[in-house]
Amino acid sequence: MAFGKKKSGEAVDPLANTPLNNIMDEVVDLKEQPIPEGHHLLEVDDLHMFFHTKDGVVKAVNGVSYTLDRGETLGVVGESGSGKSVTAMTIMGLIDMPPGKIEGGDVLYRGRSLLQMSEREMQNVRGNDIAMIFQDPMTALNPVYRVGDQIGEPLRIHRGYSKKDAVDRAAELLSMVGIPNAEQRVREYPHEFSGGMRQRAMIAMALACDPDILIADEPTTALDVTIQAQIIELMQEMQKQNGNAIIMITHDLGVVADIADKIMVMYAGNPVEFGTADDIFYNPIHPYTWGLMRSIPEQVTDEKKPLTPIKGNPPSLVTLPKGCSFSPRCPYATDLCRNQVPLTYTLPDGHYSKCHYALDPDFIKGRAPENSRTYAGGNPRVVVDEPAGAPVAGMAKQAPGTVTAVDGALAQHDTKAASAEEGEE
Amino acid sequence: MPETSTVADAITYTPDTPLTAEEKAKLEPSQRGNDPLLHVEHLVKEFPVSSSIFRRNSKRAVHAVNDVSFDIYPEETFGLVGESGCGKSTTGRCLMRLINPTSGTVVFNGEDVSDMKGKELKNLRHDMQYVFQDPYASLNPRMTIGELISEPMYIHNEGGTPEQRIDTVRELLKVVGLNPEHINRYPHEFSGGQRQRIGIARAFALHPKLIICDEPVSALDVSIQAQVLNLLDELQQEFGTAYLFIAHDLSVVQHISDRVAVMYLGSICEMSDWRSLYAEPCHPYSQALLSAVPVADPDLQRSRERIILAGDPPSPIDPPSGCLFHTRCPIAQEICSQEKPELREIEPGHLCACHFAKPFPIEGSSIKL
Numbered sequence: 001m002a003f004g005k006k007k008s009g010e011a012v013d014p015l016a017n018t019p020l021n022n023i024m025d026e027v028v029d030l031k032e033q034p035i036p037e038g039h040h041l042l043e044v045d046d047l048h049m050f051f052h053t054k055d056g057v058v059k060a061v062n063g064v065s066y067t068l069d070r071g072e073t074l075g076v077v078g079e080s081g082s083g084k085s086v087t088a089m090t091i092m093g094l095i096d097m098p099p100g101k102i103e104g105g106d107v108l109y110r111g112r113s114l115l116q117m118s119e120r121e122m123q124n125v126r127g128n129d130i131a132m133i134f135q136d137p138m139t140a141l142n143p144v145y146r147v148g149d150q151i152g153e154p155l156r157i158h159r160g161y162s163k164k165d166a167v168d169r170a171a172e173l174l175s176m177v178g179i180p181n182a183e184q185r186v187r188e189y190p191h192e193f194s195g196g197m198r199q200r201a202m203i204a205m206a207l208a209c210d211p212d213i214l215i216a217d218e219p220t221t222a223l224d225v226t227i228q229a230q231i232i233e234l235m236q237e238m239q240k241q242n243g244n245a246i247i248m249i250t251h252d253l254g255v256v257a258d259i260a261d262k263i264m265v266m267y268a269g270n271p272v273e274f275g276t277a278d279d280i281f282y283n284p285i286h287p288y289t290w291g292l293m294r295s296i297p298e299q300v301t302d303e304k305k306p307l308t309p310i311k312g313n314p315p316s317l318v319t320l321p322k323g324c325s326f327s328p329r330c331p332y333a334t335d336l337c338r339n340q341v342p343l344t345y346t347l348p349d350g351h352y353s354k355c356h357y358a359l360d361p362d363f364i365k366g367r368a369p370e371n372s373r374t375y376a377g378g379n380p381r382v383v384v385d386e387p388a389g390a391p392v393a394g395m396a397k398q399a400p401g402t403v404t405a406v407d408g409a410l411a412q413h414d415t416k417a418a419s420a421e422e423g424e425e
Numbered sequence: 426m427p428e429t430s431t432v433a434d435a436i437t438y439t440p441d442t443p444l445t446a447e448e449k450a451k452l453e454p455s456q457r458g459n460d461p462l463l464h465v466e467h468l469v470k471e472f473p474v475s476s477s478i479f480r481r482n483s484k485r486a487v488h489a490v491n492d493v494s495f496d497i498y499p500e501e502t503f504g505l506v507g508e509s510g511c512g513k514s515t516t517g518r519c520l521m522r523l524i525n526p527t528s529g530t531v532v533f534n535g536e537d538v539s540d541m542k543g544k545e546l547k548n549l550r551h552d553m554q555y556v557f558q559d560p561y562a563s564l565n566p567r568m569t570i571g572e573l574i575s576e577p578m579y580i581h582n583e584g585g586t587p588e589q590r591i592d593t594v595r596e597l598l599k600v601v602g603l604n605p606e607h608i609n610r611y612p613h614e615f616s617g618g619q620r621q622r623i624g625i626a627r628a629f630a631l632h633p634k635l636i637i638c639d640e641p642v643s644a645l646d647v648s649i650q651a652q653v654l655n656l657l658d659e660l661q662q663e664f665g666t667a668y669l670f671i672a673h674d675l676s677v678v679q680h681i682s683d684r685v686a687v688m689y690l691g692s693i694c695e696m697s698d699w700r701s702l703y704a705e706p707c708h709p710y711s712q713a714l715l716s717a718v719p720v721a722d723p724d725l726q727r728s729r730e731r732i733i734l735a736g737d738p739p740s741p742i743d744p745p746s747g748c749l750f751h752t753r754c755p756i757a758q759e760i761c762s763q764e765k766p767e768l769r770e771i772e773p774g775h776l777c778a779c780h781f782a783k784p785f786p787i788e789g790s791s792i793k794l
């Protein structure tokens with residue numbers, strides 16, 4: 001672990017070591033603190049945050065756990081309303097409490113609990129240590145201020161830059177993120193920027209203080225694919241230079257395949273599966289992850305494969321189904337699933353899944369979708385010492401329409417469920 | 426119309442002996458020897474720029490659709506793909522005369538729609554329906570879904586007695602996967618995907634020959650998107666409806682379309698059957714667009730070479746001279762800013778508007794799927 005020593009002497013940030021930098025001396029610069037032994041840069045541990053509304057309790061963050069180190073990128077995927085943004089905003093201390101309330105768990109940044117910090121401390125963390133960019137840059141950019149003043153603002157707040165120095169630095173940052181004529185552009189207003197340029201300006205603003213962690217909430221969702229490709233490349237380049245960690249929130253499995261080292265799949269406020277990108281794409285063990293993969297059109301040039309959607313709609317976070325929250329839509333749900341909330345089952349390498357059958361290789365084999373590695377020659381789907389690539393039986397793979405397991409397979413599975421109920425835990 | 430024969434007739438297939446119905450069904454819809462259902466030729470749509478910052482009698486205009494020609498055959502899905510603002514919706518709206526084209530010809534079902542008025546226009550909108558991206562904005566919130574779906578039958582005085590119409594609505598609700606019991610509910614009581622199903626049920630109420638689907642799944646989550654795409658597929662099989670499927674998502678367009686046209690800045694730059702376009706894009710823009718779509722497969726994504734286009738698309742108010750793409754094209758030559766490349770046939774049924782058209786024109790970067 002590199003302990004995230006900031007390379008501030010480099011051309012990236014020529015002003016970082018000037019005396020101006022010490023104006024904020026009474027506040028500890030957290031990102032300069034070493035990460036305590038046994039800790040990660042960011043540790044989210046069984047975080048629960050519910051909204052208490054007049055319509056009931058919205059269980060928006062319902063047991064989220066992951067760790068993140070410098071230089072790493074975590075992809076957070078899931079359908080809209082699954083709690084991706086609210087999780088990020090809880091970490092950033094941006095949720096109004098009430099109606100929000102932390103119901104359990106913790107968030108440790110360099111070993112220190114963000115949840116215990118005062119609002120004043122959090123203000124210093126935001127922008128300086130952890131920065132966030134949003135889907136719609138217009139919500140974060142103020143239309144009546146010049147772009148340069150806005151990008152320079154975190155430098156004035158966190159680093160004590162003068163107004164002029166901040167604007168000069170803003171121009172450097174803008175040209176760094178690929179905006180031509182940056183010296184003139186800093187004097188323009190947000191509406192004079194195109195969508196892609198606004199997102200670049202947001203990235204420049206987020207990176208102004210060289211944060212440890214960049215949280216990007218659907219930064220490319222509103223952009224066209226050619227502009228999306230530019231922005232993703234920019235984020236990756238900046239990460240290479242600065243060594244920061246990235247949390248990339250998106251609903252697009254293609255984007256996470258492109259950029260993420262680790263992936264968390266969220267469903268109904270809950271991470272249902274977490275693992276490396278390879279785990280999630282080539283060895284997924286949760287039926288919701290399978291459903292997502294079968295729903296996206298594959299790029300092919302031979303035979304088109306029918307899509308297999310997930311039937312039904314996501315549940316309301318106020319009245320979550322009993323048992324596994326995916327059970328009403330899961331083609332493999334059993335009585336066990338409908339009655340008991342599955343535990344988190346973690347494989348030795350940290351890959352985890354919240355499904356009663358996560359550790360049952362027979363369940364997974366034959367139900368998980370094919371992928372380019374299994375096509376290429378059979379790769380065992382789960383840590384089992386069985387011959388790889390055995391043809392799949394039981395379920396009509398790639399069948400059109402909604403997945404419904406063949407009766408026999410379901411029945412067989414039911415008996416297994418019963419034994420699992422006795423045997424497991 | 427001699428000068429367009431290349432475009433219009435490129436895909437027409439003329440067998441020596443008449444085909445049996447069975448043989449015909451196996452062919453792509455465009456190759457069955459049927460006349461096109463929709464014939465679009467030199468379609469142009471300009472919106473005058475009325476902003477006060479321009480001189481009042483200036484001739485400036487948004488060149489939203491710039492000389493677009495294509496055909497759609499019965500039972501075919503024709504995909505129109507391109508980035509936002511490239512003129513896809515404007516094209517769709519001109520076809521149905523929701524707006525009037527500046528110039529060009531649109532022939533639907535053998536009839537020129539350009540001068541249609543009153544009753545003829547009403548008939549046109551009987552056989553051609555529009556499904557919008559945002560079902561919420563396009564469905565009147567004060568009407569129940571029963572009223573919404575039966576409205577076209579009332580407008581066109583079809584569907585028999587009110588009771589028979591209600592039966593039809595219930596049937597349609599079942600077909601699109603909604604509960605017929607919910608006939609008296611309002612749009613806000615449904616999720617995004619369900620509202621899109623309502624929009625589709627309404628579009629199918631009169632069994633139209635062509636439905637213009639304008640980004641019908643763009644606002645939906647992937648699992649719901651897959652439900653709606655499958656539904657459109659099933660309905661097409663059942664009713665033989667042709668679709669103009671507009672989208673910015675290349676994978677979705679590939680999945681649903683028989684033929685695809687790629688648009689840039691109001692013009693078609695490449696058009697072919699879905700397979701050739703994705704296997705061998707011949708226009709630099711198509712190639713760049715395909716390479717920019719991230720695929721849900723990290724191995725593939727890592728091994729792919731990517732073309733990152735610089736900058737933003739130019740303004741349609743001042744489109745570039747010569748080839749519209751030359752300001753961003755990685756292989757542009759001098760001729761490109763001077764001479765406009767014609768949309769020409771480079772292989773049977775594969776048309777491309779580039780002076781240097783060939784498979785994977787941007788060297789050193791082939792997108793292998």
Ligand SMILES: Nc1ncnc2c1ncn2[C@@H]1O[C@H](COP(=O)(O)OP(=O)(O)O)[C@@H](O)[C@H]1O
Pocket residue numbers: 051053058060078079080081082083084085086087099317
């Ligand atoms: N201030 C709030 N009060 C009550 N519920 C909220 C509030 N903000 C968000 N929610 C709910 O929390 C859930 C998760 O939302 P969000 O994190 O935005 O989802 P995602 O980003 O995955 O689309 C949603 O059901 C949303 O309606």
Ligand SMILES: Nc1ncnc2c1ncn2[C@@H]1O[C@H](COP(=O)(O)OP(=O)(O)O)[C@@H](O)[C@H]1O
Pocket residue numbers: 472487488489507508509510511512513514515516741
């Ligand atoms: N009513 C209108 N008045 C002026 N300009 C318009 C109008 N409708 C569309 N445009 C412009 O025409 C171009 C094409 O728009 P549109 O057809 O909606 O693109 P797409 O559907 O491909 O995103 C855009 O530049 C858009 O701003």
Ligand code: SF4
Pocket residue numbers: 286287288324325326327328330331332333334337338342354355356357
């Ligand atoms: S616990 Fe049961 S219902 Fe939930 S995902 Fe696993 S198999 Fe499906």
Ligand code: SF4
Pocket residue numbers: 708709710748749750751752754755756757758761766778779780781782
């Ligand atoms: S004509 Fe020239 S500028 Fe246009 S796409 Fe072809 S090579 Fe590029």
Ligand SMILES: [Mg+2]
Pocket residue numbers: 084085086217
């Ligand atoms: Mg969100």
Ligand SMILES: [Mg+2]
Pocket residue numbers: 513514515639640
């Ligand atoms: Mg549009």
